[in-house]
Amino acid sequence: MILEGRRAVADFLNASSPDTIVSGESATSLFFNLSYAIGKELNGNQNAVITNYEHYSNLSPWLELERRGLVSEVRFTDISKEDGTLVLDELDSLIDDKTRIVTVSAASNVLGTKTPLPNIIRRANDAGAYSIVDAVHHIAHGPMDVDSLDCDFLVFSGYKFFSAHGSFMYGRQELLEELKPYKVKPAPEHPPHNWELGTRDQAKFAAIKGVIEHHEWLAKQIGSNIEDETTQGSGRVSSLKKAMSAVEDYERSISKIMLTGFSDTPGLNQMPHVQVYGLTDPNRLADRDPTFSFKVKGFANNEVVERLWTEHDIAVRAEDFYSKVHEVYNDPTLVRASFVQY
Template sequence: MTYDLTALRAQVPALATGTAHFDGPGGTQMPLPVIEAISAALSQPLSIRGDGLPGERNAETLVVETRRAMADLLGADPAGIVFGRSATQLTYDFSRTLAGTWSPGDEVIVTRLDHDANIRPWVQAAERAGCTVRWADFDPATGELTGDDIRAVLSERTRLVAVTGASNLLGTIPPVGEIARIVHEAGALLYVDGVHYAAHALADVETLGADFFVCSPYKFLGPHHGVLAARPELLETLRPDKLLPSTDGVPERFELGTLPYEFLAGTRAAVDFLAGLAAHRTGSRRERLASAFEMIEEHEGTMRDRLEEGLAAFEQVTVRSRAARRTPTLLVTLDGHSTVDAYRFLADRGVHAPSGSFYALEASRRLGLNDTGGLRIGLAPYTDSEDVDRLLSGLSAFLARKG
């Protein structure tokens, strides 16, 4: 298998500016086919979904085909694909809906490793329902969250466990499959924040055991909106608030208002672009995606090794990302230096590596970094060795400064 990095980078117009992007965990740059798909959708008739006029048919086609594309990406049923404005919005919507099935004394588990978007909605919904929130901890020394950490706070009253598929701050990939078995044995549901995970590994919702899996296409070369995958039969049991005249069908009953058709077009194109990275493969889109993600993981792993080797040469740098299994995302702190200053110094040199806690407040606090966090270096499918070397060179220059 050949990973044609040069061809990939040539398809991403934003890279022509010369910036070395290490901000992938916050959002990736779009390839030209995705941009063109959005433009094409807006350049043809579009209206409310239907089967009559061209605009109705175009809208219907975009929705149906994008559900299929996301189902292929996530190993899910197209009838269980829900679109929303963002992963955060979808999680809030589902937390309110699920809380309607809870009773005082029930328990909900959240983890200190998660992005706040998979913590606060559940905490707030539990409080309104009179439920108890229990916190699963992770090991700050290793960044690991284990099944035993979940089991330690699980009980017969647990109704739902919310866990990350991969930490957007540290890159830690918890053993979600093992956690799912533990959660289901207790009779609870598992809600997985797959936003960071889906950007670096081919998800399989069924294998992971996630009852709900949420992600964001703009983390994997697509446009800004959210996608949730669940079993259609599970969705059928839930009754969200909705407008009286809107359909009660699944998954549409969870999609409030008119969908952003042009963004769906971009998401479908992003999935096809990723599948197209495996140009040597034939077979289904899912099979081509599996091959493509194998190459992406190998490439990103090589770039991470190069980055980690370079960082190890700096005595002032502490790498906080230490889990055995993790994405190519590193959180680092700098002894005697502000990571905000480092971010600005690098930015002046065309290297984008942001500083902060990135909404993973609980994780940052558990690491002893308060709400400040650190410098997050996130690799993407288009990161090349020159990008890595530019970051290391810039960091070297920053650390060599006096005062």
């Protein structure tokens, strides 16, 4: 079951081998183990580049390297307060010949903003830096292809993708071999097992296998209606890309309704008393996931959460969502509504 689960995840991510798939207890644990292993390769004169909308699971591990003197600084790519997108022009000055780590979210878990991954990963690889993707928030919203992205590592959590708790990391085969993570002496010396702490939970692998099989089924229901450059391939890999492309298209239609309204119900853009954080342009739905954070003027965030639930059966949350984005906007909590395929 463990091997079958690894194979399923490898196919979902279009990874070359199940041996490139590492399981963990959480995305946070995988990022800390990865930062520990990479930290052994650093000399203290190098830097790391990250975005200002990261979840702290992909922030604290790299700040810890700075605290320990293993990197000279952690540099942050700014985001535009107007639309929540990255200020990409800064990357040319942030990524230099001393950059050793570039780690970014595939999408912000607060703003919904998608990161232009191919652009950033290419710059990281050109600089000789480790390219790392936090796909935790985005994993349920669209195709993820590590071969096409050419990233070194990619991490996601099972429970964010309709599965059980636990997490998975893709790692480039040669880097999984070269880097030295936390490991007890008798444990295997080669990946993926040398990256995994303790006995593996078979139920976690069974759960993720079931989720991926569901998306294979979804692809069969869709048939040939979805066909573009993201769905090219053969067998299960192609089917899964078709399924996730269909999910992406469906969720864009939900995002459009959320922003522009439906029938007699106004969207967020038609509500002057609502402040939306992030992209609100209905012509740029391809640049965001269906995650919307907002505040309602005249109401405390917790009151908005309670009234949406008690009066309309709409479940939203209000908190900081472990994201650095709140420091950018100087706003400690926001109300967040997130949509998925069901």
